[in-house]
Amino acid sequence: MDLLDQDLGSNKKISFKKEIFRFLKYWPWIILSLVIFYLGAYFYLKYTQPKFLSKTTLLFQESKSGKGALGDLKSLGMGISGDNELQGEAAIIVSKPILNKVVKNLNLGVSFFIKGKIREVELYNYSPYTGRIINEKKNFYSASYILEPVDNKTYRLTEGALLSDNNLFRYGYPASLPFGTVIIEKIKDKSPDKVKVVFKSETVLVKELEGGIVVKTPSGLLMDLTLTGPIPQKSEDILNELSRQYNIDGINDKNIEAQNTEDFIDNRLGLISVDLEKIEGEKENFKKTNKITDLDVQAGIAVNRLSGNVENIFNQSVQLEVLNAISDMVNSGKEQLFPTGLGLPGATESLLTQYNELLLTKKRTLKQATVVNPTIKAFDIQLAELLVSIRKNIQESREQLQRKLGQTNFEMGEDKAAIYKYPTQEKIFRNIERQRNLKESLYLYLLQKREENAITLAVTAPKAKVVNPAYTVGVVNPNYNQIKTASLIMGLLFPLIILFIVRVLDTKIRSKEDIESLAPHIPVIAEIPFDDSGKTLIEKNDFTIFAESFRILISNIKFILRAKEINEGGVILVTSSVKGEGKTTVSVNTALSLSGSGKVLLIGADIRNPQLHRFINRNKKGLTDYLVSGKTDVHEFISNSGLDSRLDVLFSGAKAPNPNDLLDMKKFDDMIDSLKKEYDYIIMDSAPVMLVSDSMHLIDIADLVLYTVKSEFSDNEMISFAQNFRRDNQIDNMVFALNAVKPEYSKYGYKYGYGYYSYTKPTNRLRKLFNRK
Numbered sequence: 001m002d003l004l005d006q007d008l009g010s011n012k013k014i015s016f017k018k019e020i021f022r023f024l025k026y027w028p029w030i031i032l033s034l035v036i037f038y039l040g041a042y043f044y045l046k047y048t049q050p051k052f053l054s055k056t057t058l059l060f061q062e063s064k065s066g067k068g069a070l071g072d073l074k075s076l077g078m079g080i081s082g083d084n085e086l087q088g089e090a091a092i093i094v095s096k097p098i099l100n101k102v103v104k105n106l107n108l109g110v111s112f113f114i115k116g117k118i119r120e121v122e123l124y125n126y127s128p129y130t131g132r133i134i135n136e137k138k139n140f141y142s143a144s145y146i147l148e149p150v151d152n153k154t155y156r157l158t159e160g161a162l163l164s165d166n167n168l169f170r171y172g173y174p175a176s177l178p179f180g181t182v183i184i185e186k187i188k189d190k191s192p193d194k195v196k197v198v199f200k201s202e203t204v205l206v207k208e209l210e211g212g213i214v215v216k217t218p219s220g221l222l223m224d225l226t227l228t229g230p231i232p233q234k235s236e237d238i239l240n241e242l243s244r245q246y247n248i249d250g251i252n253d254k255n256i257e258a259q260n261t262e263d264f265i266d267n268r269l270g271l272i273s274v275d276l277e278k279i280e281g282e283k284e285n286f287k288k289t290n291k292i293t294d295l296d297v298q299a300g301i302a303v304n305r306l307s308g309n310v311e312n313i314f315n316q317s318v319q320l321e322v323l324n325a326i327s328d329m330v331n332s333g334k335e336q337l338f339p340t341g342l343g344l345p346g347a348t349e350s351l352l353t354q355y356n357e358l359l360l361t362k363k364r365t366l367k368q369a370t371v372v373n374p375t376i377k378a379f380d381i382q383l384a385e386l387l388v389s390i391r392k393n394i395q396e397s398r399e400q401l402q403r404k405l406g407q408t409n410f411e412m413g414e415d416k417a418a419i420y421k422y423p424t425q426e427k428i429f430r431n432i433e434r435q436r437n438l439k440e441s442l443y444l445y446l447l448q449k450r451e452e453n454a455i456t457l458a459v460t461a462p463k464a465k466v467v468n469p470a471y472t473v474g475v476v477n478p479n480y481n482q483i484k485t486a487s488l489i490m491g492l493l494f495p496l497i498i499l500f501i502v503r504v505l506d507t508k509i510r511s512k513e514d515i516e517s518l519a520p521h522i523p524v525i526a527e528i529p530f531d532d533s534g535k536t537l538i539e540k541n542d543f544t545i546f547a548e549s550f551r552i553l554i555s556n557i558k559f560i561l562r563a564k565e566i567n568e569g570g571v572i573l574v575t576s577s578v579k580g581e582g583k584t585t586v587s588v589n590t591a592l593s594l595s596g597s598g599k600v601l602l603i604g605a606d607i608r609n610p611q612l613h614r615f616i617n618r619n620k621k622g623l624t625d626y627l628v629s630g631k632t633d634v635h636e637f638i639s640n641s642g643l644d645s646r647l648d649v650l651f652s653g654a655k656a657p658n659p660n661d662l663l664d665m666k667k668f669d670d671m672i673d674s675l676k677k678e679y680d681y682i683i684m685d686s687a688p689v690m691l692v693s694d695s696m697h698l699i700d701i702a703d704l705v706l707y708t709v710k711s712e713f714s715d716n717e718m719i720s721f722a723q724n725f726r727r728d729n730q731i732d733n734m735v736f737a738l739n740a741v742k743p744e745y746s747k748y749g750y751k752y753g754y755g756y757y758s759y760t761k762p763t764n765r766l767r768k769l770f771n772r773k
Helices: 016-024 027-047 068-074 083-092 096-106 202-212 232-290 296-331 346-366 374-419 425-458 480-505 512-518 545-563 583-594 623-628 659-663 666-676 696-701 716-728 750-756 765-770
Strands: 051-060 110-115 120-122 129-136 142-149 154-158 168-170 174-177 180-186 195-200 214-216 222-229 464-477 524-529 570-576 600-604 647-650 681-685 704-710 734-741
Touching: 016 027, 027 480, 051 232, 083 222, 096 202, 096 232, 110 129, 129 195, 202 222, 222 232, 222 464, 232 425, 232 464, 296 346, 296 374, 346 374, 512 524, 512 716, 512 734, 524 545, 545 570, 545 583, 545 704, 545 734, 570 583, 570 696, 583 600, 583 681, 583 704, 583 734, 623 659, 623 666, 659 696, 666 681, 666 696, 704 716, 716 734
Parallel strands: 524 734, 570 681, 570 704, 600 647, 600 681, 704 734
Antiparallel strands: 051 222, 051 464, 110 120, 110 195, 129 180, 142 154, 142 195, 154 168, 174 180, 214 222
16 A cells, blocks of 8 residues: 555544543643632632521412302401412512511611621621611611720720711710611620621611512412521511511501491491481371371282383383394495394394304405405395395384384373372372382491491401411522532633643644644654654664654655655655754654665755754765866765765755755756665755745655654644645655654653663653643
8 A cells, every 4th residue: 555645534533532631641730720629619618608598488368258148258358369369469578668667676777797807797686786776867878887895884986997086975875877866775694895887778678678588479379488698597587577567467457448447337327327217207207197008909900010011111112222223234335243132023133143144154255255256246145135134124123113112102101090090199108118118228238247347357367377487498508519519620620621722722733643634645654752862863773762763764765665666766855844843853864764774865955054064064065066066976075974884965065045046957957867876765855845945846856755844843834834735736755754742742652662672760740741831
């Protein structure tokens, strides 16, 4: 297989093990990050004021209603009727009036704190002082002072570092402060101490409670109230007081309503009693004057008949009005639905129903057809015919009703004439009797409601039953386990993220895999390790990993040249992208390695910046001297390297102003052709191709282009340039050699070299890691 034809990126796989160990080599930093984050969480939890969740549960009674007096009595209870009303009660229980009462009863406007090294802790019930705000100025929100006892009778309030005699006050006496007047008293059983006192207005406290108290309705008629705070006892007291004030407020509202109802009933009973006595007196005087006993039997028949006729007239008049209204609708010419079920004659009701159904059918058909559709036109014809029938039927029905109405009026005239035969006083007596019955019924109803209202006033049942008095569930903030776990996770992720970001932003070439990922079609035939000792040349009988890497390099070079059927005189061009990538080092060591199996010539083709003299004693004359001279024998300019008897060197020679022209001379090509016959391998150390174009002509005569890349020096853009350089110039004999590879970026690392060739005591990796730049 030809190395140059390999597609190194087609089956590229990610080595998870290598990626993991790439990060694990920074384990000291990871452990340090874990320790720092965990200590941060530890001190945060130690000095953060914990907050506790307190909770109470209320149960509401269901409102029951029934018929009769028992139902009325049940409706006077304190229950609620459903979820909507329960949601309303959830808003009422945290309303500002109720919260104001809680703030006042618990005296939350004055708080005492003891100052610690890190945080302040509220004393609440453990405070040696008590205080209250008598009055406060407008737009006051909060103020804090340092309370310092002076003696058993006086104390000092200071704000900041200012001290004066005007700040001295007496226990139990009003103290005038900039925001208002307060009273602070000392508790006898507790020794006074220096504390911080905070005054807050009711407005601020009510807003804090509104935002802090959470109301939930889990199921049924239950209501949960929760409050989170640093002092469990304070939160429990607030919730218990809130439940108590809510029940008191509900009872007071109910009692006010009942009291107003009682006053109204008593007032109305007095007025109705007077009216009832007056009506009874009128009835008694009327009967005595007119000597009336019972006229019901006498007037029964006439009255019953008259009543029936009155009802008939009413019904017939109503039917006539309905017929007239429908007749107007029919004559309006509009297509509209007619009312049915109004007690009209059966034939009329049938026609109207038929018309409505036909009209609805037409409208449904119009949703899918136009007015010119034959079906629609057929519906129009049928509707017109029905309208004609309806008009005719209505006219007949109207005539029949008018005849019946005349007959009924005639009968009523006869009944009235019969009734007029009785004394006119009967009508007056009936009127008096009706008024008496009305007033008596109203009087009895009010008496009943007054008794029910009296029961309501006597009821003191709370609006909601406290199922669970306020209790503390536990600490909710900070969450110790969660913060500790999060600190460990963050301590682990933080350095990994930083390393990942550094790795993503890192554009340097470090390993063979980096080159293969950017230029998959150019093989990397050697990884030359980095040597801490500064070694640059291999020696005879050298079994270090540095020397072995060049043996691998020349093995691959020979394999490629054999594959290209070049058995002698192989020309190898060594170049790079920029200066400093080690192409001269690679050139010299490659030539040394090849000299072990044949005669090798090393040519300094970098005329602008020759570097061979750093490794081999410089000869004054060289390539440029030969090219500009008239001599045809190049051997005068070639000398032995002194490193190996089979390694000769042709130095760059004197610097020339036109290196491109020199290297492009036919004399140079003839020189290479002649030297191929004498040497097994010719190594040309050329100029960087990214900076100058001196090496372009050398590429054409080279059998193999060895492109040098330096680990942690060369950039990704240089590999992209090399790939584009190969494609643009159609170079099919180009390979990479990765130079100065550190163990962590090598495929095998140093440990295999140590074990097989030689052993060198490894340095302290931890110290090396921390000293890494």
